Amino acid sequence: MTFEELEQIATDARAAKETFPRALNVCVAAGCLSLHSDAIKSALEKEVRRRGANCRVAGTGCMGLCSLGPLVTREPDGHLLKNVAESDAPEIVAKLNSAMPERLLYSRDQPFFQRQTAIVLENSGRIDPEKIEEYIAAYGYQALLHALTDLTPAQIVQEVSKSGLRGRGGAGYPTGLKWGTVAKTIGTTKYVICNADEGDPGAFMDRSVLESDPHRVLEGMIVAGYAVGANLGYIYVRAEYPLAIKRLQVAIRDARRLGFLGSQICNTKFSFDIEIRIGGGAFVCGEETALIASIEGRRGTPRPRPPFPAQSGLWEMPTLINNVESFANIPTILRRGGEWYASLGTNKSKGTKVFALCGKVRNVGLIEVPMGTPLRQIIFDIGGGVPEGHRFKAVQTGGPSGGCIPEQFLDLPVDYESLKEVGSIMGSGGMIVMDDSACMVNVARYFMEFCMSESCGKCIPCRAGTAQMFELLTRMTNGTAKLNDLDLLEELCDMVSSTSLCGLGQSAPNPVLSTLRYFREEYMEHIVRKHCRAGVCECNKLAEVSA
Amino acid sequence: MSPAPAVKTLLIDGKDVSASGDQTILGAARENGISIPTLCHLDGLTEVGACRLCLVELKGSTRLQPACVMLVEEGMEVTTHTPRLQKYRRMILELLFAERNHVCSVCVANNMCELQDQAEAHGITHVRFPYRSPSLPVDASHERFALDHNRCILCTRCVRVCNEIEGAHTWDLLGRGVNSLLISDLHEPWGESDTCTSCGKCVQVCPTGALFDKSKVGGKVRKNPDFLSYLNEMREGLR
Amino acid sequence: MLTNSKMPPLPSNDKRWRIVTGTMRRHGFARDALIETLHTVQEYFGYLDKPSLRFVAASLHVPLSQAYGVATFYHYFTLKPPGKHTCLVCLGTACYITGAGQLLAAAEASLNVKAGETTPDGNVSLVSARCIGSCSMAPALIFDGETAGNVSETVLRNKLQGWNN
Numbered sequence: 015m016t017f018e019e020l021e022q023i024a025t026d027a028r029a030a031k032e033t034f035p036r037a038l039n040v041c042v043a044a045g046c047l048s049l050h051s052d053a054i055k056s057a058l059e060k061e062v063r064r065r066g067a068n069c070r071v072a073g074t075g076c077m078g079l080c081s082l083g084p085l086v087t088r089e090p091d092g093h094l095l096k097n098v099a100e101s102d103a104p105e106i107v108a109k110l111n112s113a114m115p116e117r118l119l120y121s122r123d124q125p126f127f128q129r130q131t132a133i134v135l136e137n138s139g140r141i142d143p144e145k146i147e148e149y150i151a152a153y154g155y156q157a158l159l160h161a162l163t164d165l166t167p168a169q170i171v172q173e174v175s176k177s178g179l180r181g182r183g184g185a186g187y188p189t190g191l192k193w194g195t196v197a198k199t200i201g202t203t204k205y206v207i208c209n210a211d212e213g214d215p216g217a218f219m220d221r222s223v224l225e226s227d228p229h230r231v232l233e234g235m236i237v238a239g240y241a242v243g244a245n246l247g248y249i250y251v252r253a254e255y256p257l258a259i260k261r262l263q264v265a266i267r268d269a270r271r272l273g274f275l276g277s278q279i280c281n282t283k284f285s286f287d288i289e290i291r292i293g294g295g296a297f298v299c300g301e302e303t304a305l306i307a308s309i310e311g312r313r314g315t316p317r318p319r320p321p322f323p324a325q326s327g328l329w330e331m332p333t334l335i336n337n338v339e340s341f342a343n344i345p346t347i348l349r350r351g352g353e354w355y356a357s358l359g360t361n362k363s364k365g366t367k368v369f370a371l372c373g374k375v376r377n378v379g380l381i382e383v384p385m386g387t388p389l390r391q392i393i394f395d396i397g398g399g400v401p402e403g404h405r406f407k408a409v410q411t412g413g414p415s416g417g418c419i420p421e422q423f424l425d426l427p428v429d430y431e432s433l434k435e436v437g438s439i440m441g442s443g444g445m446i447v448m449d450d451s452a453c454m455v456n457v458a459r460y461f462m463e464f465c466m467s468e469s470c471g472k473c474i475p476c477r478a479g480t481a482q483m484f485e486l487l488t489r490m491t492n493g494t495a496k497l498n499d500l501d502l503l504e505e506l507c508d509m510v511s512s513t514s515l516c517g518l519g520q521s522a523p524n525p526v527l528s529t530l531r532y533f534r535e536e537y538m539e540h541i542v543r544k545h546c547r548a549g550v551c552e553c554n555k556l557a558e559v560s561a
Numbered sequence: 562m563s564p565a566p567a568v569k570t571l572l573i574d575g576k577d578v579s580a581s582g583d584q585t586i587l588g589a590a591r592e593n594g595i596s597i598p599t600l601c602h603l604d605g606l607t608e609v610g611a612c613r614l615c616l617v618e619l620k621g622s623t624r625l626q627p628a629c630v631m632l633v634e635e636g637m638e639v640t641t642h643t644p645r646l647q648k649y650r651r652m653i654l655e656l657l658f659a660e661r662n663h664v665c666s667v668c669v670a671n672n673m674c675e676l677q678d679q680a681e682a683h684g685i686t687h688v689r690f691p692y693r694s695p696s697l698p699v700d701a702s703h704e705r706f707a708l709d710h711n712r713c714i715l716c717t718r719c720v721r722v723c724n725e726i727e728g729a730h731t732w733d734l735l736g737r738g739v740n741s742l743l744i745s746d747l748h749e750p751w752g753e754s755d756t757c758t759s760c761g762k763c764v765q766v767c768p769t770g771a772l773f774d775k776s777k778v779g780g781k782v783r784k785n786p787d788f789l790s791y792l793n794e795m796r797e798g799l800r
Numbered sequence: 801m802l803t804n805s806k807m808p809p810l811p812s813n814d815k816r817w818r819i820v821t822g823t824m825r826r827h828g829f830a831r832d833a834l835i836e837t838l839h840t841v842q843e844y845f846g847y848l849d850k851p852s853l854r855f856v857a858a859s860l861h862v863p864l865s866q867a868y869g870v871a872t873f874y875h876y877f878t879l880k881p882p883g884k885h886t887c888l889v890c891l892g893t894a895c896y897i898t899g900a901g902q903l904l905a906a907a908e909a910s911l912n913v914k915a916g917e918t919t920p921d922g923n924v925s926l927v928s929a930r931c932i933g934s935c936s937m938a939p940a941l942i943f944d945g946e947t948a949g950n951v952s953e954t955v956l957r958n959k960l961q962g963w964n965n
Contacts, residue, residue: 045936048947080936215931216893253839253876254932292839294874296737297930311832312866313734313873318610318630372894372935379936410893444935446893460896464930470873471715471734471741473611478656481739482690502689509652512625513613724863733865735872746864747850756864 027151034070037089042073045080057103075226077139081378125395138226146268157348176352178364183337213297214413217444220338224258228265234341297468316516359385363429404449412441415521417528453548461525476519493553587628605789670770702752713771719763883925892931
């Protein structure tokens with residue numbers, strides 16, 4: 015593959031598209047698909063055939079505004095149609111060249127669209143994720159060709175460092191530094207692993223990227239392989255994401271067919287291939303050493319670090335592990351330059367971040383904003399705020415390792431440091447909005463139950479400590495707690511976070527600590543007055559009986 | 562032959578110590594008469610760093626490190642018995658006592674139990690956490706040995722000795738988290754195991770009364786985990 | 801090198817075992833193929849029973865207890881045959897704060913089983929999941945592989961009752 019050949023594929027793909035003056039793109043990512051958008055696509059195709067309309071009907075990835083699905087976009091004017099039903103097909107096709115009915119049309123002239131900056135999601139909802147040619151027409155694989163023909167591995171690492179990209183899996187370790195370490199570690203065999211074991215409940219960014227634009231992730235991985243000197247990559251995907259697995263399989267097959275994977279890629283000496291490994295429903299496998307154990311076919315239990323995977327990882331070889339979103343940023347960074355990327359975001363957190371916005375918010379869906387965007391803008395402008403009749407209470411970020419951020423910090427610019435300062439973490443990008451119907455003690459108990467049952471059981475503090483904390487929180491919600499239990503809980507929080515073997519245990523107390531910090535009075539109400547102000551917990555029943 | 566690792570000098574509890582570069586903090590400390598409590602560690606088995614009793618403080622680092630896996634480094638300053646560490650160790654032991662049913666007075670390993678020893682050494686007189694009191698079975702199907710899950714602390718010494726030394730890998734853990742359970746083969750009665758060689762190593766290395774010899778109940782239990790160092794020395798010609 | 805000449809006999813002459821063997825062959829009968837192979841067994845047989853675990857463990861030279869340990873560590877694997885129908889309740893955060901807990905309780909009451917169990921007549925398995933990534937339609941459930949969004953208790957009860965007729 016040469017630049018000329020790549021350009022030819024792109025030109026052909028664009029020409030094929032342009033033979034149709036009109037196009038209807040139907041979202042067939044998981045959200046809309048579960049609302050039967052595939053049937054809508056068939057209905058539209060049938061209608062186009064019946065009328066002999068000169069229109070192309072295609073399936074694309076996620077269009078972002080999942081709560082208004084199934085979504086359809088009309089090209090070339092870009093009109094977005096919401097809540098489309100099969101029965102709407104005749105009308106949509108009949109009015110291909112005129113105005114769409116009001117009930118279907120959703121204006122793009124809204125903060126939800128205007129406030130976003132798409133890098134990782136630039137192709138989502140615009141290209142057919144199962145057609146490599148469409149990815150190429152959207153400048154796909156140019157970064158790879160550029161990397162292989164114009165850059166040395168060291169220059170690539172430098173460019174990634176320059177971009178300031180930090181690990182999008184949550185911890186925020188500088189990606190360039192990680193790549194540099196693996197590149198410099200001496201070893202005959204090295205591996206690249208893409209962590210797609212998106213386990214945070216309430217997060218679906220990685221799923222959406224894999225379903226909407228899988229080649230972007232593959233391209234990032236291949237570039238990484240070249241930069242660090244690896245010839246084999248693994249994508250570790252959750253078994254719960256069958257559609258993402260299927261699209262990855264198609265993408266890998268097509269990339270092999272065009273010679274982006276395999277031996278002597280693009281007529282160079284570099285060889286690289288990618289295999290898929292399917293996870294088994296264990297949150298702890300998001301931890302790097304546990305993930306490695308799982309790829310090796312063993313129980314996914316973490317081991318103490320050092321040695322770090324960069325030195326001794328998969329089969330004790332130097333291993334680079336990045337998450338889906340980190341890899342998905344790479345093609346754009348190489349195409350537009352590290353400096354350009356670093357111009358977005360804040361001082362210490364560069365670029366953009368994808369968030370899965372959900373919970374008690376009007377516009378539920380997938381968004382991408384520059385780092386440093388204030389929470390208020392994300393939740394109230396883009397998200398449209400809390401639905402009528404309720405008040406915003408807190409936003410949860412970072413899943414079971416994160417915390418709940420109260421109203422007073424809504425003007426906080428979202429980046430790694432500021433979220434940490436207020437007791438939460440960036441995490442992988444789940445953002446769950448809670449209103450006054452949520453009880454914070456109950457939320458803390460929910461996350462502790464999660465950590466308890468996801469604990470691998472290897473180290474005692476996490477195994478037995480989370481179980482004890484869960485028991486204490488249960489007492490609070492069911493009205494049997496004593497004041498002393500709160501002291502025990504706080505002591506356990508400190509001990510479990512200080513002594514646990516891996517990140518799961520070390521961060522398991524975070525949801526408790528953050529809710530204690532901002533909503534301590536709710537804990538006291540539960541313990542002393544046996545009262546839950548949100549009316550969620552059992553302790554209210556107890557109070558009624560004794561009253 | 563790889564070159565001999567360089568000698569490192571470090572401070573442990575204020576004492577100057579020299580150690581070989583491939584030694585752990587635990588090894589260096591014990592060689593110099595400094596004791597650090599452990600439960601999952603056993604000389605001769607691979608380290609898992611799981612019980613967290615051997616966590617120590619390193620100067621310049623906020624994160625506590627397990628002495629059993631952390632290698633010595635030049636100029637390291639290690640503290641092994643700060644009030645903070647002692648508090649955490651007591652809590653870890655309390656958590657173990659509350660996790661299953663450890664009733665010393667009726668345990669075959671009474672006075673021969675490492676968990677009991679650690680509790681005494683750390684001055685534990687009562688447990689503040691709610692007892693979980695799970696209902697756990699006893700497997701006495703083996704003709705010579707028995708397994709009492711109530712006493713198991715999931716240290717995996719038996720799993721490791723069976724796999725690494727005996728080579729049978731009869732034992733492993735089922736499930737995860739607080740529901741983990743020691744199993745033989747496909748979670749079948751020990752006495753019906755096809756792979757168990759009845760060598761008894763697992764019984765010798767068990768720190769508590771979870772694995773025991775049925776003929777030696779009632780204060781006659783004497784475990785001998787030190788045979789491992791002997792086996793290793795003989796096999797690998799160490800020293 | 802281990803040879804594959806001592807392959808254990810197939811547990812039965814069910815043709816699906818050839819597919820299972822195919823997965824193992826694709827991975828060179830290496831030990832690290834254990835999880836991938838268990839996925840294949842579960843995909844084609846619906847669950848992992850002891851004969852299948854014995855067969856896979858022997859073929860890949862994995863100790864029995866290790867195979868069992870792996871099969872029970874990952875919650876995606878099930879050692880019991882699933883019911884004719886499966887109702888999966890997502891307990892992800894978005895679903896939880898929009899009432900998934902109450903939905904699960906309603907399903908448990910309606911079927912008279914706990915999450916993770918199958919009704920005694922083998923008709924319905926009730927399962928809960930951590931997060932199925934359909935947070936935008938919270939609370940979400942999966943009825944026999946088909947995701948349903950914004951589910952109410954009434955919809956859930958009707959669906960379960962429909963399976964009983």
